[in-house]
Amino acid sequence: MQKLKKDLELITIQQETSEASLRKRHQEAINDLTDQLEQLNRQRNKSAATHNTPLLLHTPCLPPKKTTLMSDAIALTISTDFNNFLAELLLSEAIKW
Numbered sequence: 001m002q003k004l005k006k007d008l009e010l011i012t013i014q015q016e017t018s019e020a021s022l023r024k025r026h027q028e029a030i031n032d033l034t035d036q037l038e039q040l041n042r043q044r045n046k047s048a049a050t051h052n053t054p055l056l057l058h059t060p061c062l063p064p065k066k067t068t069l070m071s072d073a074i075a076l077t078i079s080t081d082f083n084n085f086l087a088e089l090l091l092s093e094a095i096k097w
Contacts, residue, residue, distance in 0.1 A: 037086045
């Protein structure tokens with residue numbers, strides 16, 4: 001009976017240690033995703049601010065190409081979709097814990 005009590009205590013301690021480790025890893029992952037989301041938002045805002053400049057400020061000898069503008073618009077759309085995905089992921093992970 002004593003052996004069973006010791007085994008139960010040992011298993012309980014191992015489970016608590018494992019749970020603490022998982023919680024720590026989860027929090028680190030949440031923090032990492034939050035940092036990535038903030039960085040993407042800053043990049044998106046910077047990109048949006050850059051594209052809102054008047055055309056007179058562009059170099060006259062190198063007019064902007066339509067393909068570049070289109071690819072930038074697509075990249076901005078993908079970035080926005082990715083930000084939304086990360087935000088939903090963060091919320092779903094926060095609800096789980």
